[in-house]
Amino acid sequence: MDWGVPDWRDADAYPKSGDALTIRQWWWQFTRRNPEYRRLWQERQPLRQEFAERNIDWCRTMAANDGCSLDIEIEHQWSKHLFPRDLQNLRVKFRLTAFLDPRVDRRDDLNLRSCQHTEGAPAHVAYFNMSELEKDQDDENFYLLRFDLKRPIPEQLEAAGKHLLEMQRHASGKAVKWHRDTDKWPLFLRALDARDAMDKPTFEGMATTFWPKETPVAQKARDTFNAAQKLRNYFQY
Numbered sequence: 001m002d003w004g005v006p007d008w009r010d011a012d013a014y015p016k017s018g019d020a021l022t023i024r025q026w027w028w029q030f031t032r033r034n035p036e037y038r039r040l041w042q043e044r045q046p047l048r049q050e051f052a053e054r055n056i057d058w059c060r061t062m063a064a065n066d067g068c069s070l071d072i073e074i075e076h077q078w079s080k081h082l083f084p085r086d087l088q089n090l091r092v093k094f095r096l097t098a099f100l101d102p103r104v105d106r107r108d109d110l111n112l113r114s115c116q117h118t119e120g121a122p123a124h125v126a127y128f129n130m131s132e133l134e135k136d137q138d139d140e141n142f143y144l145l146r147f148d149l150k151r152p153i154p155e156q157l158e159a160a161g162k163h164l165l166e167m168q169r170h171a172s173g174k175a176v177k178w179h180r181d182t183d184k185w186p187l188f189l190r191a192l193d194a195r196d197a198m199d200k201p202t203f204e205g206m207a208t209t210f211w212p213k214e215t216p217v218a219q220k221a222r223d224t225f226n227a228a229q230k231l232r233n234y235f236q237y
Helices: 023-031 035-054 056-066 070-079 084-094 109-114 153-172 179-196 203-210 218-233
Strands: none
Touching: 023 109, 023 179, 023 218, 035 056, 035 070, 035 084, 056 070, 179 203, 179 218, 203 218
């Protein structure tokens, strides 16, 4: 299947630096290259298509009301009809609450945020995402959280602290995990795409393309690919 990724040999087709995309957009780029996610989506794609054909008018109306594209609305509505096991896989393994099409390259932060699942967050803590409606009216740097006094407070405070740190990382980028390696992420994407390509180059061939002015060292390309795999499989922020 054509997954909509660039030609790995063309460096200009990839982000120029680690700052070229937001953290959520990087998260999507690595997630959509995860072979397990692709397999799961490919297996369910016929059912998704069937759902879209049966409910196209309803989805079109919902999209108009929500102000989003028809494709995005179908993704959201279809995901609500997934089997419980599929939803669990999405939430735990991929931090998603909607079955996003991995063939779609660029997605905006708003769409990704609405589909993000904060792993491990207790259901009894009512979190607010970063949006205009949930900001404090007197100061845009303040956000509101709700706590349930009928539930244990320490657990809620701990979970709320993690959530606020995640919001802070997204807003400032100062606490992003793997921040020192972000400049390698464009190359990581190329390495993943190279090994997934139909012609699947050798590591020496990858090294020749990645570093044309250097003596090709297969181990350097192998190490790059292994690091890319690790980031892809355990991407967090």
